[in-house]
Amino acid sequence: MQTYINKIGEHVGQTVTIKGWLHNRRSSGKIHFLVVRDGTGFLQVVMGKKDVDDATFQRADHLSQESAIIITGTVKAEARASGGYEMVASGLDVVHEAHDYPITPKEHGVDYLMDRRHLWIRAERQTAILRVRH
Secondary structure (H helix, E strand, O other), X not given: OEOOHHHHHHHEOOEEEEEEEEEEEEEOOOEEEEEEEOOOOEEEEEXXXXXXXXXXXXXXXXXXXXXXXXXXXXXXXXXXXXXXXXXXEEEEXXXXXXXXXXXXXXXXXXXXXXXXXXHHOOOHHHHHHHHXXX
């Protein structure tokens, strides 16, 4: 069943499906941490090498920022996570892999960012600013 990230706390212990974009990815060998954004919030997804098959684990290792993905997994409460919850992944489908996304997690000038404003508003800070203005 598809779930929105802002409602993830209602599904602790259940297996759910999240559809969204890969906001950030980091890895430490046998485990990937994927931060997924779906328009309602951000969720950290933990993908261990023992939790998924080798092909899925390798696919997650090479995903680029803003790739469209569908992740299935079990929701658990985690006090250290930003929203208080995280997901342990059991499956990953890549809808579309983004290539050459122009706004990477590094410093860009204001002119550069304003020329790509439609992409810049996907950032957490810019989204928060727009919510306050709304």
